[in-house]
Amino acid sequence: MGHREDLLVGAKRAIYEKGYANITARDIVALSGTNLASIGYHYGSTKALLTAAMLSAMQDWGEAVGRALGEDDSDTGDDPMLRFWRRVIRSIHDERPLWLASVEVLTQSEHNPELRAQLAGGVHEGRKAMAALVTGIREDDLDETVVRTTGAAQMALMSGVVTQWLTDPATAPSAEEIVAGVRALSRG
DSSP, rough: OOHHHHHHHHHHHHHHOOOGGGGHHHHHHHHHHHHHHHHHHHHHHHHHHHHHHHHHHHHHHHHHHHHHHHHHOOOOOOHHHHHHHHHHHHHHHHTTTHHHHHHHHHHTTTTTTTHHHHHHHHHHHHHHHHHHHHHHOOGGGHHHHHIIIIIIIHHHHHHHHHHHHHHHHHSSHHHHHHHHHHHHHOOO
């Protein structure tokens, strides 16, 4: 790996360990085994490097979520919605730094147009993926109305569940409680 790649890996590691707002260029250099001058040479600025690292972290997060939600459960007797929420909660637990980075990227995107544009594209893709999971229809075959309704509602629910699990895992809802709540809402 060259300095450019080492810097990106070091910056992502710093995001996971310290959070975006607490990172200094020296932290990145220490974690990457490079030098301060290489940040400017390869990325132009620490901010540009951190933007690249956040985008890369979001890609890692998307891949982790895709793996978690696409897991082949051996427990086929359970309700599909229950299996889905169990996988989400397991992923939040197992991939906590990635989920935290996904929340942090949202706040940082308010002040970074490039990051915001990338995040907006990811939101649309996330809606499509959620709609496909819920409906069983391939993403390429989904009607945009289904994406904007079913996909958006599922993403909104997931965001709320993620927030609760990241904030207070001890009192966050279980998969069973989430499913019971969704079903109660659909009757009301």
